[in-house]
Amino acid sequence: MDERTLEELREAAENGEPEAMYLLGMKYEKGDGVPEDWDTARAWFVKAIQKNHSKARSHLAYQLEMRDDVRIAKGNDWGWADMSETIRFRRGRN
Numbered sequence: 001m002d003e004r005t006l007e008e009l010r011e012a013a014e015n016g017e018p019e020a021m022y023l024l025g026m027k028y029e030k031g032d033g034v035p036e037d038w039d040t041a042r043a044w045f046v047k048a049i050q051k052n053h054s055k056a057r058s059h060l061a062y063q064l065e066m067r068d069d070v071r072i073a074k075g076n077d078w079g080w081a082d083m084s085e086t087i088r089f090r091r092g093r094n
Contacts, residue, residue, distance in 0.1 A: 006033045013044065021048035022056040029063070 002023055004012065009027070012020035025044030028037045042063075048056035 013047070016051065018048045018051035018053035018056070021045075021051065022053050022059075025056065026059075 002009070002019070004020070004023075006027065009020050009024050013024045021044045025041045025048065026032070027034050028041035028044065030036065034040075042060065045056045045060040049060065
């Protein structure tokens with residue numbers, strides 16, 4: 001478990017550390033020490049994904065599949081979004 005403070009995580013994330021980006025996204029998703037904010041959480045997950053962080057990729061794909069209020073935009077640059085759309089279609093959640 002990461003024992004860094006919120007300020008330390010934010011600084012590390014802003015300096016390009018993928019694990020810090022992922023953990024900061026988790027904090028925003030859950031409202032842990034920050035206001036709950038799905039859009040900010042998703043932005044941090046995407047930044048971590050762009051740095052090849054696999055936990056961020058699988059977590060965001062899962063959240064996008066499970067959240068009815070989030071739809072995947074066609075033509076995005078996330079790469080794995082088509083897989084999530086396929087899963088949603090197979091489960092009848094399109």
